[in-house]
Amino acid sequence: MRGEPIIEVDGLVKRYGQLVAVDAVSFVVNEGEIFGLLGPNGAGKTTTISVLSCLTPPTAGTAKIAGLDVTRNSLAARSKIGVVPQEIALYPTLTARDNLVFWGRMYGVPERTLAERIDELLSVVQLAERAGGRIDTFSGGMKRRINIAAGLIHRPDVLFLDEPTVGIDPQTRRSILDLVKDLNASGLTVLYTTHYLEEAEFLCDRVGIMDEGKMLAIGTRAELTTSIGATTSIDVRADGLDDSIVDWLSSLEQVTDVARDGDDLTINTTAEANLLPVIVERLAAGGAKVHSVDVKVPNLESVFLHLTGKSLRDEGDQDAAATKTNALHG
Amino acid sequence: MKKILVIIAHNLRLIAADRSTLFWLLAMPIAFTFVLGLAFSGGGGGGGSTDPVRYGLTVANLDRGPQGEALLAAIEAAGKIDLLPIDGADAGDTALELVQKGDRSAALVIPPDYSERLARRERVTLTFHRNPERMNPYVTRQAIDEVLTRLRAEGTAGIGARTAYAELRGEPPPELAERLSSRASAYVAENWDPPSVTVAAERLGRTAGSDVPSMGFNHSSPAMALMYVLLNGLMMSIALVDERRERTLARLFTTPVARSSIIVANLGWRFVIGMLQMWILIAFGGLALGVDWGDSPVGLVLVTVTYVAAVAGLSVLLGSISRSSRQAQSAALVLSLTMCALGGLWWPLEITPKLYQAAGHAVPTGWAMDAMHNLVSRGYSLAGVAPQALVLALFAIGFTVAATLTFRHE
Numbered sequence: 001m002r003g004e005p006i007i008e009v010d011g012l013v014k015r016y017g018q019l020v021a022v023d024a025v026s027f028v029v030n031e032g033e034i035f036g037l038l039g040p041n042g043a044g045k046t047t048t049i050s051v052l053s054c055l056t057p058p059t060a061g062t063a064k065i066a067g068l069d070v071t072r073n074s075l076a077a078r079s080k081i082g083v084v085p086q087e088i089a090l091y092p093t094l095t096a097r098d099n100l101v102f103w104g105r106m107y108g109v110p111e112r113t114l115a116e117r118i119d120e121l122l123s124v125v126q127l128a129e130r131a132g133g134r135i136d137t138f139s140g141g142m143k144r145r146i147n148i149a150a151g152l153i154h155r156p157d158v159l160f161l162d163e164p165t166v167g168i169d170p171q172t173r174r175s176i177l178d179l180v181k182d183l184n185a186s187g188l189t190v191l192y193t194t195h196y197l198e199e200a201e202f203l204c205d206r207v208g209i210m211d212e213g214k215m216l217a218i219g220t221r222a223e224l225t226t227s228i229g230a231t232t233s234i235d236v237r238a239d240g241l242d243d244s245i246v247d248w249l250s251s252l253e254q255v256t257d258v259a260r261d262g263d264d265l266t267i268n269t270t271a272e273a274n275l276l277p278v279i280v281e282r283l284a285a286g287g288a289k290v291h292s293v294d295v296k297v298p299n300l301e302s303v304f305l306h307l308t309g310k311s312l313r314d315e316g317d318q319d320a321a322a323t324k325t326n327a328l329h330g
Numbered sequence: 331m332k333k334i335l336v337i338i339a340h341n342l343r344l345i346a347a348d349r350s351t352l353f354w355l356l357a358m359p360i361a362f363t364f365v366l367g368l369a370f371s372g373g374g375g376g377g378g379s380t381d382p383v384r385y386g387l388t389v390a391n392l393d394r395g396p397q398g399e400a401l402l403a404a405i406e407a408a409g410k411i412d413l414l415p416i417d418g419a420d421a422g423d424t425a426l427e428l429v430q431k432g433d434r435s436a437a438l439v440i441p442p443d444y445s446e447r448l449a450r451r452e453r454v455t456l457t458f459h460r461n462p463e464r465m466n467p468y469v470t471r472q473a474i475d476e477v478l479t480r481l482r483a484e485g486t487a488g489i490g491a492r493t494a495y496a497e498l499r500g501e502p503p504p505e506l507a508e509r510l511s512s513r514a515s516a517y518v519a520e521n522w523d524p525p526s527v528t529v530a531a532e533r534l535g536r537t538a539g540s541d542v543p544s545m546g547f548n549h550s551s552p553a554m555a556l557m558y559v560l561l562n563g564l565m566m567s568i569a570l571v572d573e574r575r576e577r578t579l580a581r582l583f584t585t586p587v588a589r590s591s592i593i594v595a596n597l598g599w600r601f602v603i604g605m606l607q608m609w610i611l612i613a614f615g616g617l618a619l620g621v622d623w624g625d626s627p628v629g630l631v632l633v634t635v636t637y638v639a640a641v642a643g644l645s646v647l648l649g650s651i652s653r654s655s656r657q658a659q660s661a662a663l664v665l666s667l668t669m670c671a672l673g674g675l676w677w678p679l680e681i682t683p684k685l686y687q688a689a690g691h692a693v694p695t696g697w698a699m700d701a702m703h704n705l706v707s708r709g710y711s712l713a714g715v716a717p718q719a720l721v722l723a724l725f726a727i728g729f730t731v732a733a734t735l736t737f738r739h740e
């Protein structure tokens with residue numbers, strides 16, 4: 001935790017008739033953090049952001065931005081935040097620059113600094129040379145980047161990004177994620193919603209996991225995986241294994257479980273990083289010949305599965321998510 | 331306040347960038363002002379013919395003597411009426427039938443014993459059939475009355491001359507008596523100048539011309555201005571639906587601009603466009619079509635301001651409650667065309683039945699058109715349009731309150 005709390009949500013409830021879209025959600029985001037709201041479709045992420053950006057009044061509970069209550073002190077709270085909505089919210093017949101001019105004026109950016117700031121933002125989102133182009137002539141990714149720029153025009157303290165990478169190619173996606181990291185590095189607090197766990201893992205200092213309106217768990221990735229007792233599993237395939245190695249591994253403190261099936265060895269551990277070199281060294285010393293080592297680190301997927309009993313990736317999303325993992329880490 | 335102006339300017343710019351705007355805002359209303367103006371130009375009105383209007387009158391003369399012919403000749407000579415005689419024994423029934431069927435607006439039937447009774451100085455009744463839905467009978471009836479009054483005056487003058495002679499000199503011989511009375515009658519006929527007090531048909535306040543609707547460009551120019559301000563105004567409700575669909579309205583609600591300011595700005599830019607359109611059309615009517623917009627510029631401003639405010643309020647209301655731009659568009663068309671028809675923009679309310687006139691005053695257009703007629707055709711002062719302006723202001727307030735209550739960003 002880097003700084004003071006800047007977003008405080010306490011017992012937030014939002015009902016639409018019978019439907020409880022957000023169900024008693026509480027969390028705090030500290031200054032300088034990237035906080036992720038991770039959850040599947042309909043989890044209540046957008047609804048939470050809507051309440052925080054003063055678009056929807058909460059049914060119950062409170063939400064504060066920089067100490068300002070979003071219902072009672074709405075106008076002041078709004079000037080602190082930049083909102084990047086899930087859908088593109090720009091005037092299609094106006095140019096990128098004219099859109100930014102309009103939004104800048106709505107945020108009360110002084111005229112004398114407005115042009116300068118727009119130039120700066122356009123180069124940050126790498127669209128300086130398209131400043132005079134109409135939004136309806138832009139590609140999806142370009143629109144998304146202007147959509148982000150519009151939320152930054154007044155130099156907000158907090159930026160809300162609601163699934164900013166949905167439906168765009170891996171390259172643009174990568175550039176948006178890098179942009180968010182850069183903005184955060186320069187001091188901006190970010191509340192980022194996504195249903196891609198890779199994005200949450202890549203970007204976020206802390207993550208809140210939501211499902212069906214409820215906040216199920218909050219923490220860093222390590223905290224979350226530890227909290228559910230998830231372990232890293234190391235699969236080793238090697239010639240010349242014997243039971244002495246199994247006995248040795250079982251005696252180690254960090255190892256929770258060992259199993260051998262012929263040439264295959266499966267080790268569950270709470271601290272894979274220190275253990276792997278030790279295991280490989282011991283195997284070599286015992287004359288075994290290692291063919292392959294496969295490490296399965298527990299991720300937010302396991303956490304989500306553990307908490308809800310269902311997978312975060314729904315059928316159609318599986319492939320997309322897999323390629324995105326490559327794009328992120330490759 | 332500054333942000334309200336920025337939003338207004340922003341929307342004016344979006345509207346101005348649309349190429350079809352000028353066509354709908356100005357070209358269409360001007361074209362229809364001409365068409366409707368020419369269609370209704372039987373009557374007076376700027377740009378219309380300056381010849382006195384003539385009305386047709388169906389006549390069935392059943393009189394066996396000469397007086398019937400004389401009466402018709404006198405009516406024709408008065409110069410306001412074209413006689414449409416019907417001949418034959420059953421001419422009286424035919425005339426009645428024609429009026430009943432609505433083929434003729436009025437008919438005069440002279441009874442067979444007309445001359446005889448006049449000779450015997452008995453009371454005699456002429457039958458005047460009229461179609462209650464037409465204006466013409468009022469005029470023709472008045473013209474007949476005028477002629478009858480004169481003929482009666484001529485007769486009375488003849489009797490008067492003979493009576494006077496008898497009192498002064500004793501009973502005249504029949505030949506002299508005849509000369510005395512025809513001389514006196516001729517004197518009256520030559521010097522007949524009955525309207526020593528004239529009631530001018532125009533610009534004399536509430537009673538003047540109240541039955542005779544304004545015609546020509548005096549009707550079409552204000553009517554088409556009101557119609558197209560309404561039509562375009564309601565069509566601009568679509569912009570609000572679009573802003574919701576494009577999510578820009580939701581984004582606006584996340585900026586530090588108060589909801590009330592956003593609503594005021596939405597009313598504001600629609601008001602500005604409506605006023606611009608209205609006054610360009612008024613200027614065009616005045617300069618190019620010779621429409622005299624009356625003696626009360628303040629009254630005209632008041633009427634246009636309240637009317638355009640009502641239209642702007644209704645436009646925002648419609649945009650707020652419509653679910654799609656298609657829905658807003660159809661509602662705008664249906665609403666504005668209905669209000670035009672009801673409000674007497676296409677035909678004067680004065681020629682419609684009572685129930686229709688009442689319906690016309692359930693919508694702003696009826697009141698606005700009333701006010702326009704009062705200014706343009708009747709030359710009323712500010713006080714003469716204040717009631718209409720007040721009603722229009724109430725419409726504006728009602729629509730604005732409803733729009734404020736239903737205004738939403740999603």
Ligand SMILES: Nc1ncnc2c1ncn2[C@@H]1O[C@H](COP(=O)(O)OP(=O)(O)OP(=O)(O)O)[C@@H](O)[C@H]1O
Pocket residue numbers: 016019020021039040041042043044045046047048086163195740
């Ligand atoms: N205006 C609304 N009226 C009624 N129900 C709504 C409204 N907005 C959201 N909901 C419902 O609230 C629930 C939460 O929706 P929300 O948009 O917050 O989910 P989300 O986590 O953002 O999902 P996604 O990943 O699909 O964007 C859903 O069941 C949705 O149908």
Ligand SMILES: [Mg+2]
Pocket residue numbers: 045046047086162163
């Ligand atoms: Mg969402």
